Amino acid sequence: MAPGVIELVLFGFVLATALATAAFKDTLATIIVFAAYSLGMAIYYALLLAPDVAMTEAAIGAGVTTLLLLLTVAKTVRPGRDEVFERVHWPGILVAGGLTVAVLVTVAEFPAVGSPDAPIWSHPEVTQYYIAEAYHDTGVENAVTAVLAGYRGFDTFGEAVVVFAAGVASLVVLHSEVFTRE
Amino acid sequence: MSERGPDGEADDAGAPRDQAAGEQPAGTGEPFPRAAPDSRSVLGDDPSDGTYVESQVIMSTVRVITPFAFTYGLFLTFHGGASPGGGFQGGAIVGTTVLMIAFAFGIEPTRDWLANTVVVGLAAAGVAAFALLGLLPIVGGGRFLEHAVFATEFDVPHGKKYALEGVEIAAIMPIVAAIVIGLFFAIAAGFVGAGSPAGTASEPSAESGDDATAAGGDAE
Numbered sequence: 001m002a003p004g005v006i007e008l009v010l011f012g013f014v015l016a017t018a019l020a021t022a023a024f025k026d027t028l029a030t031i032i033v034f035a036a037y038s039l040g041m042a043i044y045y046a047l048l049l050a051p052d053v054a055m056t057e058a059a060i061g062a063g064v065t066t067l068l069l070l071l072t073v074a075k076t077v078r079p080g081r082d083e084v085f086e087r088v089h090w091p092g093i094l095v096a097g098g099l100t101v102a103v104l105v106t107v108a109e110f111p112a113v114g115s116p117d118a119p120i121w122s123h124p125e126v127t128q129y130y131i132a133e134a135y136h137d138t139g140v141e142n143a144v145t146a147v148l149a150g151y152r153g154f155d156t157f158g159e160a161v162v163v164f165a166a167g168v169a170s171l172v173v174l175h176s177e178v179f180t181r182e
Numbered sequence: 183m184s185e186r187g188p189d190g191e192a193d194d195a196g197a198p199r200d201q202a203a204g205e206q207p208a209g210t211g212e213p214f215p216r217a218a219p220d221s222r223s224v225l226g227d228d229p230s231d232g233t234y235v236e237s238q239v240i241m242s243t244v245r246v247i248t249p250f251a252f253t254y255g256l257f258l259t260f261h262g263g264a265s266p267g268g269g270f271q272g273g274a275i276v277g278t279t280v281l282m283i284a285f286a287f288g289i290e291p292t293r294d295w296l297a298n299t300v301v302v303g304l305a306a307a308g309v310a311a312f313a314l315l316g317l318l319p320i321v322g323g324g325r326f327l328e329h330a331v332f333a334t335e336f337d338v339p340h341g342k343k344y345a346l347e348g349v350e351i352a353a354i355m356p357i358v359a360a361i362v363i364g365l366f367f368a369i370a371a372g373f374v375g376a377g378s379p380a381g382t383a384s385e386p387s388a389e390s391g392d393d394a395t396a397a398g399g400d401a402e
Contacts, residue, residue, distance in 0.1 A: 051266035051267075052266050052267065052268065052271065055258065055266065055267060055271040056270060056271050056274070059271055059274035059275050059278065060274050063274070063275075063278050064274060064277065064278055064281070064362050067278070067281050067285070067366065068365060068366060068369060071366065071369050071370060072369055075369065075370065137342075138329070138342055138343065138346055139263075139340055139342040139343030139346065140263030140264065140343055140346055140347070141263065141264045141265075142262060142263055142264060142265060142266065142267075142268070144266070144268070145262050145263050145267075145268050145346070145350065146263075146346070148268065149268075149269075149346045149349045149350055149354070150329070150342075150346050153316075153327045153329075153346075153349065154316075154326065154327055156349070156354070157312050157313075157316060157327065160308065160309060160312055160353060160354060160357050161309055161312075163357055163358070163361055164305050164306070164308070164309045164357055164361070166361075167305060167360070167361035167364055167365060168302065168305070170364075170365060170368060171298075171302065171364055171365075171368050174368040174369070174371070
Protein backbone atom coordinates (compact mmCIF):
# COMPACT_ATOMS: atom_id res chain seq x y z
CA MET A 1 0.00 0.00 0.00
CA ALA A 2 1.61 3.20 -1.16
CA PRO A 3 1.28 6.08 1.28
CA GLY A 4 -1.08 8.82 0.14
CA VAL A 5 -0.65 12.57 0.33
CA ILE A 6 -2.20 12.83 3.80
CA GLU A 7 0.14 10.19 5.20
CA LEU A 8 3.20 11.86 3.69
CA VAL A 9 2.23 15.34 4.95
CA LEU A 10 1.46 13.92 8.38
CA PHE A 11 4.75 12.02 8.44
CA GLY A 12 6.62 15.22 7.61
CA PHE A 13 4.72 17.08 10.33
CA VAL A 14 5.43 14.43 12.98
CA LEU A 15 9.09 14.20 12.00
CA ALA A 16 9.51 18.00 12.03
CA THR A 17 7.82 18.45 15.40
CA ALA A 18 9.83 15.56 16.88
CA LEU A 19 13.11 17.11 15.73
CA ALA A 20 11.96 20.56 16.87
CA THR A 21 11.16 19.14 20.32
CA ALA A 22 14.78 18.05 20.63
CA ALA A 23 16.22 21.19 19.01
CA PHE A 24 14.44 24.06 20.79
CA LYS A 25 16.30 25.54 23.72
CA ASP A 26 13.33 27.26 25.32
CA THR A 27 11.37 24.88 27.55
CA LEU A 28 8.01 26.49 26.76
CA ALA A 29 8.63 26.12 23.01
CA THR A 30 9.59 22.47 23.55
CA ILE A 31 6.35 21.76 25.43
CA ILE A 32 4.19 23.40 22.78
CA VAL A 33 5.94 21.62 19.90
CA PHE A 34 5.70 18.33 21.77
CA ALA A 35 1.93 18.84 22.10
CA ALA A 36 1.76 19.39 18.33
CA TYR A 37 3.74 16.15 17.87
CA SER A 38 1.22 14.27 20.04
CA LEU A 39 -1.65 15.72 18.03
CA GLY A 40 0.01 14.55 14.78
CA MET A 41 0.50 11.07 16.23
CA ALA A 42 -3.16 11.00 17.32
CA ILE A 43 -4.26 11.76 13.74
CA TYR A 44 -1.83 9.09 12.53
CA TYR A 45 -3.41 6.48 14.83
CA ALA A 46 -6.85 7.48 13.56
CA LEU A 47 -5.64 7.01 9.96
CA LEU A 48 -4.33 3.57 10.90
CA LEU A 49 -7.86 2.67 12.10
CA ALA A 50 -6.93 2.68 15.79
CA PRO A 51 -9.40 5.29 17.13
CA ASP A 52 -9.14 4.10 20.73
CA VAL A 53 -5.38 4.68 20.73
CA ALA A 54 -5.87 7.98 18.90
CA MET A 55 -8.23 9.26 21.60
CA THR A 56 -5.84 8.24 24.34
CA GLU A 57 -2.91 9.94 22.60
CA ALA A 58 -4.93 13.13 22.07
CA ALA A 59 -6.29 13.25 25.63
CA ILE A 60 -3.18 12.16 27.54
CA GLY A 61 -0.31 13.07 25.19
CA ALA A 62 -1.54 16.36 23.79
CA GLY A 63 -3.82 17.38 26.66
CA VAL A 64 -2.93 16.27 30.16
CA THR A 65 0.84 15.94 29.70
CA THR A 66 1.05 19.41 28.17
CA LEU A 67 -0.95 20.96 30.99
CA LEU A 68 1.14 19.25 33.67
CA LEU A 69 4.40 20.31 32.00
CA LEU A 70 3.12 23.89 31.55
CA LEU A 71 2.18 24.03 35.21
CA THR A 72 5.59 22.69 36.20
CA VAL A 73 7.37 25.33 34.10
CA ALA A 74 5.11 28.05 35.47
CA LYS A 75 5.83 26.93 39.02
CA THR A 76 9.60 26.61 38.64
CA VAL A 77 11.94 28.49 36.32
CA ARG A 78 12.27 28.62 32.60
CA PRO A 79 15.91 27.98 31.82
CA GLY A 80 17.81 28.69 28.65
CA ARG A 81 16.33 31.65 26.84
CA ASP A 82 19.50 33.16 25.33
CA GLU A 83 19.46 31.05 22.15
CA VAL A 84 16.64 29.69 20.02
CA PHE A 85 18.12 26.23 19.46
CA GLU A 86 20.13 23.82 21.53
CA ARG A 87 23.78 23.70 20.62
CA VAL A 88 24.66 20.61 18.62
CA HIS A 89 25.90 17.88 20.92
CA TRP A 90 27.83 15.54 18.60
CA PRO A 91 28.24 12.51 20.90
CA GLY A 92 24.51 12.59 21.59
CA ILE A 93 23.69 12.89 17.88
CA LEU A 94 26.04 9.97 17.17
CA VAL A 95 24.28 7.72 19.71
CA ALA A 96 20.77 8.79 18.67
CA GLY A 97 21.62 8.51 14.96
CA GLY A 98 23.16 5.06 15.41
CA LEU A 99 20.10 3.89 17.29
CA THR A 100 17.80 5.32 14.61
CA VAL A 101 19.71 3.58 11.83
CA ALA A 102 19.70 0.29 13.74
CA VAL A 103 15.92 0.49 14.18
CA LEU A 104 15.30 1.62 10.59
CA VAL A 105 17.20 -1.44 9.28
CA THR A 106 14.55 -3.69 10.82
CA VAL A 107 11.70 -1.80 9.11
CA ALA A 108 12.45 -3.53 5.79
CA GLU A 109 11.61 -6.88 7.44
CA PHE A 110 8.15 -5.79 8.54
CA PRO A 111 5.24 -7.28 6.58
CA ALA A 112 3.09 -4.69 4.82
CA VAL A 113 0.03 -3.37 6.65
CA GLY A 114 -2.79 -5.86 6.07
CA SER A 115 -0.51 -8.44 4.46
CA PRO A 116 -1.75 -12.04 4.77
CA ASP A 117 1.86 -13.07 5.50
CA ALA A 118 1.91 -11.06 8.72
CA PRO A 119 2.71 -13.13 11.86
CA ILE A 120 -0.65 -12.13 13.33
CA TRP A 121 -2.26 -14.41 10.72
CA SER A 122 -0.07 -17.41 11.55
CA HIS A 123 -2.69 -18.44 14.13
CA PRO A 124 -5.92 -17.02 12.72
CA GLU A 125 -7.98 -19.24 14.98
CA VAL A 126 -6.74 -17.13 17.92
CA THR A 127 -6.99 -13.64 16.40
CA GLN A 128 -10.27 -14.32 14.61
CA TYR A 129 -11.83 -15.74 17.77
CA TYR A 130 -11.90 -12.38 19.55
CA ILE A 131 -13.30 -10.58 16.52
CA ALA A 132 -15.98 -13.20 15.93
CA GLU A 133 -16.99 -14.01 19.50
CA ALA A 134 -16.46 -10.73 21.40
CA TYR A 135 -20.12 -9.70 21.20
CA HIS A 136 -21.40 -13.13 22.15
CA ASP A 137 -18.95 -13.52 25.03
CA THR A 138 -19.13 -10.05 26.57
CA GLY A 139 -22.21 -8.33 25.17
CA VAL A 140 -20.42 -5.22 23.87
CA GLU A 141 -19.77 -4.32 20.25
CA ASN A 142 -16.39 -2.61 20.64
CA ALA A 143 -13.89 -5.47 20.53
CA VAL A 144 -11.18 -3.27 22.09
CA THR A 145 -13.35 -2.62 25.15
CA ALA A 146 -14.37 -6.28 25.23
CA VAL A 147 -10.73 -7.39 25.41
CA LEU A 148 -9.72 -4.61 27.82
CA ALA A 149 -12.45 -4.99 30.41
CA GLY A 150 -13.70 -8.48 29.60
CA TYR A 151 -11.16 -11.04 28.39
CA ARG A 152 -8.25 -9.45 30.23
CA GLY A 153 -10.26 -7.85 33.02
CA PHE A 154 -7.89 -9.25 35.64
CA ASP A 155 -4.91 -7.44 34.02
CA THR A 156 -6.95 -4.25 33.78
CA PHE A 157 -7.81 -4.57 37.45
CA GLY A 158 -4.10 -4.83 38.23
CA GLU A 159 -3.39 -1.78 36.05
CA ALA A 160 -6.12 0.23 37.75
CA VAL A 161 -4.67 -0.61 41.15
CA VAL A 162 -1.17 0.34 39.92
CA VAL A 163 -2.44 3.70 38.61
CA PHE A 164 -4.23 4.32 41.89
CA ALA A 165 -1.19 3.34 43.98
CA ALA A 166 1.20 5.44 41.87
CA GLY A 167 -1.09 8.47 42.02
CA VAL A 168 -1.59 8.24 45.78
CA ALA A 169 2.15 7.68 46.28
CA SER A 170 2.90 10.85 44.28
CA LEU A 171 0.41 12.81 46.36
CA VAL A 172 1.95 11.51 49.59
CA VAL A 173 5.52 12.29 48.46
CA LEU A 174 4.68 15.80 47.24
CA HIS A 175 2.77 16.57 50.42
CA SER A 176 5.60 15.42 52.67
CA GLU A 177 7.92 17.72 50.68
CA VAL A 178 5.68 20.66 51.56
CA PHE A 179 5.65 19.73 55.22
CA THR A 180 9.40 19.35 55.52
CA ARG A 181 10.21 22.67 53.89
CA GLU A 182 7.77 24.73 55.87
CA MET B 183 26.38 36.34 28.39
CA SER B 184 28.47 36.99 31.49
CA GLU B 185 26.16 34.87 33.62
CA ARG B 186 26.86 31.85 31.42
CA GLY B 187 30.55 31.99 32.28
CA PRO B 188 31.66 29.02 34.37
CA ASP B 189 29.02 26.52 33.35
CA GLY B 190 28.92 27.10 29.63
CA GLU B 191 29.66 23.44 28.99
CA ALA B 192 27.26 21.59 31.19
CA ASP B 193 24.06 23.53 31.60
CA ASP B 194 21.96 21.85 28.94
CA ALA B 195 20.04 19.77 31.45
CA GLY B 196 18.67 22.98 32.85
CA ALA B 197 17.44 21.51 36.14
CA PRO B 198 17.10 24.36 38.60
CA ARG B 199 18.13 22.16 41.50
CA ASP B 200 21.43 21.27 39.82
CA GLN B 201 22.12 24.87 39.06
CA ALA B 202 21.38 25.90 42.58
CA ALA B 203 23.65 23.23 44.02
CA GLY B 204 26.52 23.55 41.58
CA GLU B 205 26.67 27.26 41.01
CA GLN B 206 26.12 28.77 44.37
CA PRO B 207 29.78 29.67 45.03
CA ALA B 208 30.28 31.08 41.55
CA GLY B 209 27.31 33.42 41.69
CA THR B 210 26.45 36.27 43.97
CA GLY B 211 26.21 34.15 47.07
CA GLU B 212 22.44 34.40 47.14
CA PRO B 213 20.47 31.15 47.12
CA PHE B 214 19.41 30.03 43.64
CA PRO B 215 21.49 32.61 41.75
CA ARG B 216 20.53 31.32 38.33
CA ALA B 217 16.86 31.08 39.13
CA ALA B 218 16.32 34.82 39.51
CA PRO B 219 17.01 36.05 35.97
CA ASP B 220 14.76 33.45 34.45
CA SER B 221 12.11 33.21 37.12
CA ARG B 222 9.40 35.08 35.27
CA SER B 223 6.37 32.92 35.08
CA VAL B 224 5.12 31.68 31.74
CA LEU B 225 1.55 32.52 32.55
CA GLY B 226 1.89 35.72 34.51
CA ASP B 227 4.12 37.99 36.55
CA ASP B 228 2.30 37.82 39.85
CA PRO B 229 5.05 36.79 42.26
CA SER B 230 2.66 35.51 44.93
CA ASP B 231 1.16 32.72 42.83
CA GLY B 232 2.76 33.04 39.41
CA THR B 233 0.36 30.85 37.49
CA TYR B 234 -2.89 32.78 37.28
CA VAL B 235 -3.87 35.71 35.06
CA GLU B 236 -7.51 36.70 34.94
CA SER B 237 -8.46 36.75 31.28
CA GLN B 238 -11.94 37.40 29.94
CA VAL B 239 -11.07 35.51 26.75
CA ILE B 240 -9.96 32.36 28.57
CA MET B 241 -12.80 32.50 31.09
CA SER B 242 -15.48 32.97 28.42
CA THR B 243 -14.00 30.24 26.21
CA VAL B 244 -13.77 27.75 29.08
CA ARG B 245 -17.29 28.64 30.20
CA VAL B 246 -18.60 27.69 26.75
CA ILE B 247 -16.38 24.66 26.05
CA THR B 248 -16.42 22.94 29.45
CA PRO B 249 -19.99 21.55 29.33
CA PHE B 250 -19.40 20.10 25.88
CA ALA B 251 -16.03 18.61 26.78
CA PHE B 252 -17.47 17.16 29.99
CA THR B 253 -20.41 15.67 28.09
CA TYR B 254 -18.06 14.25 25.47
CA GLY B 255 -15.97 12.61 28.18
CA LEU B 256 -19.08 11.08 29.72
CA PHE B 257 -20.27 9.96 26.26
CA LEU B 258 -16.96 8.22 25.54
CA THR B 259 -17.21 6.48 28.91
CA PHE B 260 -20.84 5.42 28.71
CA HIS B 261 -20.72 4.56 25.01
CA GLY B 262 -17.33 2.83 25.16
CA GLY B 263 -18.91 -0.58 24.72
CA ALA B 264 -20.48 0.25 21.36
CA SER B 265 -18.08 2.76 19.80
CA PRO B 266 -14.41 3.74 20.14
CA GLY B 267 -13.60 5.08 23.55
CA GLY B 268 -14.00 3.79 27.07
CA GLY B 269 -13.36 4.65 30.67
CA PHE B 270 -9.72 5.55 30.20
CA GLN B 271 -10.23 8.06 27.39
CA GLY B 272 -13.44 9.41 28.91
CA GLY B 273 -11.87 9.74 32.34
CA ALA B 274 -8.91 11.64 30.91
CA ILE B 275 -11.26 14.12 29.21
CA VAL B 276 -13.45 14.50 32.30
CA GLY B 277 -10.32 15.19 34.34
CA THR B 278 -9.08 17.68 31.75
CA THR B 279 -12.26 19.74 32.05
CA VAL B 280 -11.42 20.36 35.70
CA LEU B 281 -7.89 21.34 34.64
CA MET B 282 -9.38 23.82 32.13
CA ILE B 283 -11.56 25.33 34.85
CA ALA B 284 -8.50 25.62 37.11
CA PHE B 285 -6.50 27.38 34.38
CA ALA B 286 -9.35 29.83 33.68
CA PHE B 287 -10.57 30.63 37.18
CA GLY B 288 -7.47 29.96 39.30
CA ILE B 289 -6.13 26.77 40.85
CA GLU B 290 -6.75 27.69 44.49
CA PRO B 291 -10.49 28.48 44.04
CA THR B 292 -10.85 25.21 42.14
CA ARG B 293 -9.09 23.33 44.94
CA ASP B 294 -11.45 24.88 47.46
CA TRP B 295 -14.38 23.82 45.30
CA LEU B 296 -13.07 20.29 44.72
CA ALA B 297 -11.37 19.16 47.91
CA ASN B 298 -8.41 16.77 47.88
CA THR B 299 -10.38 14.23 49.90
CA VAL B 300 -13.05 14.16 47.17
CA VAL B 301 -10.44 13.55 44.48
CA VAL B 302 -8.63 10.77 46.34
CA GLY B 303 -11.97 9.35 47.48
CA LEU B 304 -13.10 9.17 43.86
CA ALA B 305 -10.04 7.11 42.90
CA ALA B 306 -10.41 4.85 45.93
CA ALA B 307 -14.11 4.35 45.17
CA GLY B 308 -13.17 3.36 41.61
CA VAL B 309 -10.77 0.67 42.84
CA ALA B 310 -13.39 -0.53 45.34
CA ALA B 311 -16.04 -0.70 42.61
CA PHE B 312 -13.70 -2.72 40.38
CA ALA B 313 -12.94 -5.11 43.25
CA LEU B 314 -16.65 -5.40 44.08
CA LEU B 315 -17.51 -6.25 40.46
CA GLY B 316 -14.80 -8.89 40.67
CA LEU B 317 -15.78 -10.33 44.04
CA LEU B 318 -19.56 -10.49 43.58
CA PRO B 319 -19.30 -13.35 41.04
CA ILE B 320 -17.43 -15.37 43.69
CA VAL B 321 -20.44 -14.93 45.98
CA GLY B 322 -22.58 -16.28 43.16
CA GLY B 323 -20.39 -19.35 42.85
CA GLY B 324 -18.27 -18.21 39.91
CA ARG B 325 -14.70 -17.03 39.62
CA PHE B 326 -13.12 -13.60 40.17
CA LEU B 327 -14.43 -11.13 37.53
CA GLU B 328 -16.57 -13.82 35.87
CA HIS B 329 -19.20 -11.37 34.70
CA ALA B 330 -21.47 -14.02 33.20
CA VAL B 331 -22.49 -14.95 36.76
CA PHE B 332 -24.42 -11.66 37.02
CA ALA B 333 -26.81 -12.92 34.35
CA THR B 334 -26.97 -16.58 35.35
CA GLU B 335 -27.01 -16.37 39.18
CA PHE B 336 -28.26 -12.85 40.01
CA ASP B 337 -30.77 -12.63 37.14
CA VAL B 338 -29.52 -9.23 35.99
CA PRO B 339 -30.73 -8.70 32.41
CA HIS B 340 -27.71 -8.31 30.11
CA GLY B 341 -25.56 -8.99 33.18
CA LYS B 342 -22.34 -9.56 31.26
CA LYS B 343 -22.67 -6.31 29.35
CA TYR B 344 -23.68 -4.18 32.34
CA ALA B 345 -20.92 -5.59 34.51
CA LEU B 346 -18.35 -4.82 31.84
CA GLU B 347 -19.72 -1.32 31.36
CA GLY B 348 -19.81 -0.94 35.14
CA VAL B 349 -16.06 -1.57 35.12
CA GLU B 350 -15.66 1.19 32.52
CA ILE B 351 -18.04 3.70 34.13
CA ALA B 352 -17.69 3.11 37.87
CA ALA B 353 -14.07 1.95 38.07
CA ILE B 354 -11.71 3.03 35.28
CA MET B 355 -13.25 6.45 34.56
CA PRO B 356 -13.20 7.75 38.19
CA ILE B 357 -9.68 6.40 38.77
CA VAL B 358 -8.20 8.06 35.67
CA ALA B 359 -10.09 11.34 36.17
CA ALA B 360 -9.14 11.54 39.85
CA ILE B 361 -5.46 10.77 39.25
CA VAL B 362 -5.27 13.41 36.48
CA ILE B 363 -6.90 16.02 38.74
CA GLY B 364 -4.90 14.92 41.78
CA LEU B 365 -1.53 15.11 40.00
CA PHE B 366 -2.42 18.57 38.71
CA PHE B 367 -3.35 19.82 42.18
CA ALA B 368 -0.31 18.12 43.72
CA ILE B 369 2.08 19.82 41.30
CA ALA B 370 0.34 23.14 41.90
CA ALA B 371 0.50 22.79 45.68
CA GLY B 372 3.80 20.93 45.97
CA PHE B 373 5.78 23.60 44.20
CA VAL B 374 4.24 26.44 46.15
CA GLY B 375 5.74 24.89 49.25
CA ALA B 376 9.01 23.76 47.70
CA GLY B 377 9.59 26.97 45.76
CA SER B 378 8.64 29.37 48.54
CA PRO B 379 12.21 30.12 49.71
CA ALA B 380 13.09 31.62 46.31
CA GLY B 381 9.60 32.31 45.05
CA THR B 382 8.42 34.86 47.61
CA ALA B 383 8.13 38.45 46.56
CA SER B 384 11.00 39.82 48.65
CA GLU B 385 13.96 37.60 47.82
CA PRO B 386 14.03 37.76 44.01
CA SER B 387 13.75 41.54 44.12
CA ALA B 388 16.74 41.64 46.47
CA GLU B 389 18.95 40.14 43.76
CA SER B 390 17.19 41.73 40.82
CA GLY B 391 19.99 44.24 40.47
CA ASP B 392 22.03 41.49 38.82
CA ASP B 393 19.85 41.43 35.79
CA ALA B 394 18.12 44.22 33.93
CA THR B 395 15.26 42.09 32.58
CA ALA B 396 14.32 40.78 36.00
CA ALA B 397 14.46 44.30 37.42
CA GLY B 398 11.95 45.37 34.80
CA GLY B 399 9.53 42.69 35.99
CA ASP B 400 9.94 43.58 39.63
CA ALA B 401 9.90 47.33 39.20
CA GLU B 402 6.25 47.81 40.05
